[in-house]
Amino acid sequence: MSGPTSLAPVLARIGQIQGQIGVGNGSSAAVSGLDLTAGTFASVLADTGSGGAVPADTATSLWAIPWVPGTKPASPAPAASPAAVASHAARRVASSGGGASGSVTWPLHGTITQDFGPTTCTLEPSATVNGHHYAHYHDGLDIAAPEGTRVRSMAAGTVEYAGRYPDGAVVVRVRQTDGSVALYAHLQPGLQIKTGDAVKEGEALGRVGMTGHTTGPHLHLELTVSGKNVDPQAVLRSGRLPGETRTASAGSAASAASGWTPASPLASADGKLTQAALDRFDAVAARIPYHAEIRDAAVRAGMDPLLLASLVKAESGFRATAVSSAGAQGLCQLMPATAKSLGVKDPFDPVQNLRAGARYIANNLRIYGRTDLALAAYHDGKGAVAHADGVPDYPVTHRYIDRICSYWTHYREAAK
Numbered sequence: 001m002s003g004p005t006s007l008a009p010v011l012a013r014i015g016q017i018q019g020q021i022g023v024g025n026g027s028s029a030a031v032s033g034l035d036l037t038a039g040t041f042a043s044v045l046a047d048t049g050s051g052g053a054v055p056a057d058t059a060t061s062l063w064a065i066p067w068v069p070g071t072k073p074a075s076p077a078p079a080a081s082p083a084a085v086a087s088h089a090a091r092r093v094a095s096s097g098g099g100a101s102g103s104v105t106w107p108l109h110g111t112i113t114q115d116f117g118p119t120t121c122t123l124e125p126s127a128t129v130n131g132h133h134y135a136h137y138h139d140g141l142d143i144a145a146p147e148g149t150r151v152r153s154m155a156a157g158t159v160e161y162a163g164r165y166p167d168g169a170v171v172v173r174v175r176q177t178d179g180s181v182a183l184y185a186h187l188q189p190g191l192q193i194k195t196g197d198a199v200k201e202g203e204a205l206g207r208v209g210m211t212g213h214t215t216g217p218h219l220h221l222e223l224t225v226s227g228k229n230v231d232p233q234a235v236l237r238s239g240r241l242p243g244e245t246r247t248a249s250a251g252s253a254a255s256a257a258s259g260w261t262p263a264s265p266l267a268s269a270d271g272k273l274t275q276a277a278l279d280r281f282d283a284v285a286a287r288i289p290y291h292a293e294i295r296d297a298a299v300r301a302g303m304d305p306l307l308l309a310s311l312v313k314a315e316s317g318f319r320a321t322a323v324s325s326a327g328a329q330g331l332c333q334l335m336p337a338t339a340k341s342l343g344v345k346d347p348f349d350p351v352q353n354l355r356a357g358a359r360y361i362a363n364n365l366r367i368y369g370r371t372d373l374a375l376a377a378y379h380d381g382k383g384a385v386a387h388a389d390g391v392p393d394y395p396v397t398h399r400y401i402d403r404i405c406s407y408w409t410h411y412r413e414a415a416k
Contacts, residue, residue, distance in 0.1 A: 102178060102241045104155045105202050108219060110145030111337055114138050116231040116383035118367050129386060139229040140183070140222035141383070147188070147217040149208040153199045154182055155241055162195045169212025172205045178243025182232070185220040186211055231383035260391070260398050264405035267372035271365045273302045280415035281305040289318040290331065290350050297354035301362035307371065308358050310407035314400065320350045332357025375401045
């Protein structure tokens with residue numbers, strides 16, 4: 001066995017991986033919730049030639065690096081010295097609860113393969129949420145990672161259950177300090193905790209497995225507040241337990257319901273492909289970059305090509321080689337993991353990028369039946385829309401929807 005691994009090359013490799021994959025949302029946070037990915041800790045060790053000989057304090061320090069899936073590192077990891085990172089790690093995990101009261105952390109690094117909320121995946125059951133019926137609805141967040149990847153508690157709390165469900169899935173259920181309950185499923189047997197244990201934020205619970213009904217190694221994470229499933233990703237991104245922010249978010253929800261009105265009546269349009277929509281597009285196509293490719297992609301997806309053109313204008317300014325600071329690529333600003341999931345080989349190829357982006361937004365239109373909700377889901381993720389029971393109360397999202405609808409209106413008026 002080799003000697004203790006130096007932290008510096010491991011940090012350097014993490015920095016390279018994060019730079020290569022462009023973790024995070026695009027300039028417009030396009031398709032958030034489907035775009036989280038990172039190299040696993042095991043692959044980092046292999047890449048740095050450690051042979052797995054990493055001392056416990058190094059592993060703890062690496063886990064505590066303040067990188068949250070879905071965000072771009074503020075600076076390359078190599079810029080941080082091992083001593084500084086270790087000091088930060090100590091501050092993160094030494095206090096009771098593993099951090100500030102009510103804080104949360106991601107339970108593992110991996111790739112989100114299915115987000116929370118309405119879905120077209122036929123394996124998921126139907127559900128009625130907030131009075132809306134969905135043919136298929138996913139009540140948690142799926143994060144894929146290699147078998148054996150360590151799973152940690154997202155927040156401090158008490159283990160209510162640690163064992164095997166009737167379907168064979170190994171599950172850990174933690175009641176968190178705000179009263180919410182987090183459920184971690186499909187773990188390997190041989191858990192690192194037991195029922196009744198108090199756990200800190202970031203404390204190891206077990207490892208990713210394939211127990212129960214599963215299509216591959218991943219963590220299924222559910223979060224329940226007052227008996228109602230909520231989007232774990234929204235809570236993880238907020239950095240706070242839902243009970244800690246309930247007062248503030250209640251005011252925001254009221255604002256979303258009554259304080260914001262889309263600037264354009266097109267926000268309520270279904271965005272479907274019609275002959276009239278094609279005629280309008282053809283009337284102004286000469287002034288739209290990549291008009292032939294946009295028309296083809298929209299027709300294939302069954303959506304209004306002028307709406308697709310408006311989205312592309314907002315996302316990339318019709319620049320096929322556009323790359324956001326967070327790594328979103330091409331005309332529709334697809335994140336690498338999203339592009340891959342949609343079968344895109346070259347995200348800078350206009351045809352591939354447009355067809356994938358059109359399929360994604362057209363699917364949103366079919367799910368929600370309204371342009372504003374479809375765009376909000378493209379921008380913030382379907383889970384955020386389900387959690388808000390409408391357009392999330394984010395000013396940036398409101399501006400995004402209004403901007404695209406404004407472009408769409410301009411094109412339609414020019415076609416008259």
